[in-house]
Amino acid sequence: MCPCNIYCKRSLEPKKKKRPCDFAQCFIFSTVQAFLCTLCNILNIILQSNCFYLFVQDGSSQLSAYERKRLKNITENANFFASLKLLEAWTRQPLEGVKPKKTEAETVRRRSMRLQRVDPSGVPLPEIPAQPEPVIDEYLPPGPLPMVPANQSKSSELTDAFLDTWTKISQVSVVIHSFWGAFSLTSLSHMILSEDAVTKVVKNRIYSVAIHPSESRTLVAAGDKSGQIGLWDLNSKSEDGVYVFIPHSQPVSCMYFSPFNPVHLLSLSHDGTVRCGDVTRAVFEEVYRSEENSFSSFDFLADNASTLVVGQWDGDVAIVDRRTPGTSSELTANMNSKTTRTVHVHPVNRQYFIAAGAVNVCIFDARYLKPNGNKPISFLSGHTKSVASAYFSPITGNRVVTTCADDTLRVYDTSSLSSTIPVLTAVRHNNNTGRWLTRFRAIWDPKQEDCFVVGSMARPRQIEIFQDTGEQLHSFYNVDYLGSVCSINAVHPTKNILVGGNSSGC
DNA sequence: ATGTTATGACCCC
DNA sequence: TGGGGTCCCTAACA
Numbered sequence: 001m002c003p004c005n006i007y008c009k010r011s012l013e014p015k016k017k018k019r020p021c022d023f024a025q026c027f028i029f030s031t032v033q034a035f036l037c038t039l040c041n042i043l044n045i046i047l048q049s050n051c052f053y054l055f056v057q058d059g060s061s062q063l064s065a066y067e068r069k070r071l072k073n074i075t076e077n078a079n080f081f082a083s084l085k086l087l088e089a090w091t092r093q094p095l096e097g098v099k100p101k102k103t104e105a106e107t108v109r110r111r112s113m114r115l116q117r118v119d120p121s122g123v124p125l126p127e128i129p130a131q132p133e134p135v136i137d138e139y140l141p142p143g144p145l146p147m148v149p150a151n152q153s154k155s156s157e158l159t160d161a162f163l164d165t166w167t168k169i170s171q172v173s174v175v176i177h178s179f180w181g182a183f184s185l186t187s188l189s190h191m192i193l194s195e196d197a198v199t200k201v202v203k204n205r206i207y208s209v210a211i212h213p214s215e216s217r218t219l220v221a222a223g224d225k226s227g228q229i230g231l232w233d234l235n236s237k238s239e240d241g242v243y244v245f246i247p248h249s250q251p252v253s254c255m256y257f258s259p260f261n262p263v264h265l266l267s268l269s270h271d272g273t274v275r276c277g278d279v280t281r282a283v284f285e286e287v288y289r290s291e292e293n294s295f296s297s298f299d300f301l302a303d304n305a306s307t308l309v310v311g312q313w314d315g316d317v318a319i320v321d322r323r324t325p326g327t328s329s330e331l332t333a334n335m336n337s338k339t340t341r342t343v344h345v346h347p348v349n350r351q352y353f354i355a356a357g358a359v360n361v362c363i364f365d366a367r368y369l370k371p372n373g374n375k376p377i378s379f380l381s382g383h384t385k386s387v388a389s390a391y392f393s394p395i396t397g398n399r400v401v402t403t404c405a406d407d408t409l410r411v412y413d414t415s416s417l418s419s420t421i422p423v424l425t426a427v428r429h430n431n432n433t434g435r436w437l438t439r440f441r442a443i444w445d446p447k448q449e450d451c452f453v454v455g456s457m458a459r460p461r462q463i464e465i466f467q468d469t470g471e472q473l474h475s476f477y478n479v480d481y482l483g484s485v486c487s488i489n490a491v492h493p494t495k496n497i498l499v500g501g502n503s504s505g506c
Numbered sequence: 507a508t509g510t511t512a513t514g515a516c517c518c519c
Numbered sequence: 520t521g522g523g524g525t526c527c528c529t530a531a532c533a
Binding site for chain 2: 432433434435436437484485502
């Protein structure tokens with residue numbers, strides 16, 4: 001039985017039936033910023049053309065040492081996975097204690113001859129074309145999974161090109177803080193949503209979105225309810241530029257491109273795993289796994305992404321050291337909380353992290369966590385109902401914005417961490433997303449200290465931008481392309497690009 | 507403790 | 520075409 005008393009994979013009912021495909025949508029607002037930015041965009045397009053051209057050149061004849069090594073890695077990986085016969089082994093030998101799934105063969109054996117389309121005399125009936133139906137397994141095996149898109153053919157040139165692009169744009173630079181793109185009233189009013197910037201990326205409702213820090217190309221990722229991760233290259237020359245991977249079996253509730261090396265896409269799921277998609281090796285490695293607990297969110301503790309703080313649904317947090325996987329350095333500490341919805345690390349003093357639970361929001365020191373209950377450094381007071389998220393402001397960490405079910409967005413002054421921190425600003429905001437929608441999470445614009453973004457229930461459907469004073473700066477709406485509630489958003493670290501994931505499975 | 511209800515948007519009939 | 524079913528890791532309130 002599930003010890004966390006909430007829900008985890010052990011207490012889940014088996015899937016009742018296959019659901020029809022209902023793709024979730026992803027919205028992108030992009031800016032056309034006056035003359036200078038237009039110029040930059042034109043330059044970017046020219047640069048991209050060059051990159052593409054160079055890529056073609058690279059692919060055909062002259063490979064750099066790096067490219068050769070990467071291709072070698074990919075080939076070795078493919079051979080390795082082939083030698084493991086992973087998929088076969090996994091369907092034959094399910095995880096211990098896990099109810100074995102019926103194999104296709106077993107299912108067929110139980111079908112009547114009519115359903116098998118075989119005449120009782122034994123003469124096969126005319127075949128109807130087989131429906132290619134993606135099989136999503138409830139349980140994924142431990143260890144690395146191959147990075148093979150589920151929506152592309154196996155040896156697709158498009159996929160190779162896409163993985164190459166991801167690698168290349170990640171090499172260019174680690175996050176550059178060129179703040180020319182920070183939201184302002186002028187820049188916000190120039191941001192538009194076009195038809196091209198709306199597409200279906202994953203099957204079900206979106207639980208998390210991430211945006212690649214590249215300034216030359218726009219690459220976004222969306223994690224959905226069924227464990228899919230959809231990557232969308234908006235500058236793709238191909239038809240849609242969407243590549244879907246299935247590295248998880250349950251909702252992907254938290255996802256970041258590693259800010260220190262964006263060839264890595266880290267994703268966390270309710271299925272009790274944290275994975276790291278490494279495009280250079282074309283695998284989704286397993287970073288952390290719990291057989292007992294379901295995870296809610298994570299953040300990077302150390303500057304180099306080597307240690308993570310992972311929030312669990314049972315209220316604990318785990319400190320995970322990626323350099324020593326599976327060892328005792330994975331400390332699990334009780335937070336005296338019913339659930340932990342989000343964890344977020346202080347941007348300057350990285351030993352502090354804030355945990356938002358169903359009952360309270362507290363700041364802890366990661367260095368002094370004890371296994372049985374911890375006293376927080378600070379308690380953010382004032383929430384009267386459950387809290388969906390709490391995030392430090394991105395530059396100094398001197399502000400925290402929380403989203404609470406009591407229909408209030410609250411901003412706190414965390415410049416000095418006293419034991420109880422009062423509310424600085426409270427904004428009335430309909431957060432009543434109800435049962436079917438992903439809860440809102442107000443997030444900061446990573447480029448500035450005082451500006452946050454949140455989805456909205458207001459009609460027409462919109463995404464709102466607030467200042468930490470509580471003043472609403474802007475509201476994005478577009479009756480043609482933004483037709484449903486956009487619960488989850490992400491903002492590019494240097495450019496004026498806002499990504500929104502829609503929640504209700506459209 | 508236990509039951510009831512509201513909530514958005516898509517899909518299917 | 521419109522209305523009912525379904526999703527569902529909620530939470531407030533009776």
